[in-house]
Structures are given as structure tokens and as C-alpha cells.
Amino acid sequence: MSVRIALIGCGAIGTAALELLREDAGISVAAIVVPADAFAATKDVAARLAPGAQVVSAVPAQGIDLVVEAAGHAAIEAHVLPALQRGTPCVVASVGALSAQGFAEKLEAAAVAGKTQVQLIAGAIGAIDALAAARIGGLETVRYTGRKPPHAWKGTPAEQGRDLGALAGPTVIFEGSAREAATLYPKNANVAATVSLAGLGLDRTSVRLIADPAVTENVHTVEAEGAFGNFELTMRNKPLAANPKTSALTVYSAVRALRNRVAPLSI
Ligand SMILES: NC(=O)C1=CN([C@@H]2O[C@H](COP(=O)(O)OP(=O)(O)OC[C@H]3O[C@@H](n4cnc5c(N)ncnc54)[C@H](OP(=O)(O)O)[C@@H]3O)[C@@H](O)[C@H]2O)C=CC1
Numbered sequence: 001m002s003v004r005i006a007l008i009g010c011g012a013i014g015t016a017a018l019e020l021l022r023e024d025a026g027i028s029v030a031a032i033v034v035p036a037d038a039f040a041a042t043k044d045v046a047a048r049l050a051p052g053a054q055v056v057s058a059v060p061a062q063g064i065d066l067v068v069e070a071a072g073h074a075a076i077e078a079h080v081l082p083a084l085q086r087g088t089p090c091v092v093a094s095v096g097a098l099s100a101q102g103f104a105e106k107l108e109a110a111a112v113a114g115k116t117q118v119q120l121i122a123g124a125i126g127a128i129d130a131l132a133a134a135r136i137g138g139l140e141t142v143r144y145t146g147r148k149p150p151h152a153w154k155g156t157p158a159e160q161g162r163d164l165g166a167l168a169g170p171t172v173i174f175e176g177s178a179r180e181a182a183t184l185y186p187k188n189a190n191v192a193a194t195v196s197l198a199g200l201g202l203d204r205t206s207v208r209l210i211a212d213p214a215v216t217e218n219v220h221t222v223e224a225e226g227a228f229g230n231f232e233l234t235m236r237n238k239p240l241a242a243n244p245k246t247s248a249l250t251v252y253s254a255v256r257a258l259r260n261r262v263a264p265l266s267i
């Protein structure tokens, strides 16, 4: 018997995940949850990649073993909270949603009420295991820098007072806490929230976001120091063609999380 999943969102991450999940006998996509105005396009994708899936506007109350979210911050409140309350475990990519005051507690309370669990994936960043382990010994500083090509910052506050297409060199577009970064850049700074939740928390993690015309990748750097010692990690992630804001690694991270749910041995 395969695990029946509901996928929330069928954009760049959702579609790429469906392509990979076709190979998995142990995972069947039973539902794809999208806004009603995306039904027609999503039904075309489902016909090609997940013919057994129903395209719906809410997670079905019956017949779903696991929910995976790849839709955006608003989808956590709309779909993940009710699923958790019903007792369905959830895997979440839009970790930045937890930057809203009190929202992490709300998510935890929903999981407790449903006697289930919510898993925040590492997404586009690595070393979350090391950081979360280092926290146990005590962390002193954690800094995160996100560097993306100018076009990846389109439609964000980075456009205020500057022409992203005319940048002559690397430009710091934000400096502050992980909470502020994830709130102001909901489609670009989920990683800032993830690093902070694994480490020093949303308010004590320093974040810098940079628009850099010299890079073609999404470059993420984490520097951490504490009782364990220190580390510096730089990831140069290839963006998805369907969405330059999003790294391909986010898709692999979501698929890994699902595969680990069914694998007899997981890593
Ligand atoms: N943790 C990490 O490292 C990363 C996390 N992310 C998160 O993943 C999210 C998705 O990324 P990506 O696939 O690239 O984005 P896309 O914009 O390509 O796709 C988003 C999809 O979600 C749908 N959607 C939007 N709102 C809702 C909702 N309330 N309920 C159901 N479906 C909804 C959209 O439908 P429609 O087109 O009709 O709006 C679309 O199908 C990002 O917004 C970000 O929060 C992204 C990158 C890295």
C-alpha cells in the first residue's frame, strides 16, 4: 500500500516534485490543492504527471496520509493548520510563514491537537542538521547571507528606489533579523527563517540579502559559531527555470522528505 499524499501548490516546486515522484511506487499523489483559478492548468499537469490525483481547492478530509506544502506562506494557515488539527502529518516548504508573531506556536498547537507532526524541510539550504545539533551545545552567532541575480528580486521590496536591471555591482538590499527578512521577502527568504529556527531564533539571526549582477546561481552562505566550534557553508544553487527565485535543491529536499517517510532506512 502506498502513502497517499496531498500536494499543496503546483507551481515550480510542485510540478518538478511530481515529475520526480512518478518513479516512487510507495508514494501516490491523491490530491493537488490549488486556487480555483489554477484548476485548468493544474489538471493538464496532473493528466501528464499524476493521473490518479484529484485537483481540488482544499485538502480532502479523508484518504490522505500526508500533506506536502509548496505553495507559499498563506497556504500554511489555509491548508496546513486544518490538516494538522485533523491528525494528518504535514511537510512544509514555506518555512518563512513561521516569522509571523505567534505562528510557530499556532502550528505546534495544531499538531498537538491532531496528535501528529509538522516537518519543516531544509529546502534550499544545507547543514541544518549540524546547526540544530550545535544549538544543543550553545550557539554564539549565526549569520546568513542570501545572494541572487537581480531578476530573482523582481516583485519584492528590493525594487523600491532602485532599478534592479541597472545594478553595476553587488547591492545589499536588506540587512536585519531573520524575522524581518522572511516577512519582507516571503518568496526569497524562507531559508533565513529555516537557518534561524534551527539555530539562534528569528530575532537573533543576522541576515543580509544581496542582488548581484555577477551571479547566475542562488548563493546561500551560513556562518555559525558556538561551543561546538564554527562552520562556514556556501551553497551555489541552480535556480529552477520555472521560477528564478527558487533553487532546484528545494524540490529535491521536498522529495527527500517524502521518500524518507516511506523508506525502511532513511538518511
Ligand atoms: N524552504 C525553501 O528553501 C524554499 C521555500 N520556498 C517556498 O515555496 C513556495 C512555492 O515556491 P514555487 O513553487 O517556486 O512558487 P510558484 O509561484 O512557482 O508556485 C506556487 C504555487 O502555489 C499555488 N498557490 C498559491 N497560493 C496558494 C494557496 N493558498 N493554496 C494552494 N495553492 C496556492 C500557486 O497557484 P497560482 O499560480 O494560482 O497562484 C502555484 O501553483 C514559495 O512561495 C516559498 O514560500 C521556495 C523556495 C525555497
Ligand SMILES: O=C([O-])CC(=O)C(=O)O
Residues within 6 Å of the ligand: 124, 186, 187, 188, 189, 190, 191, 192, 218, 237, 245, 246, 247, 248, 250
Ligand atoms: O530557493 C532559494 O534559493 C531560496 C529561497 O527562495 C527562499 O529562501 O525562499
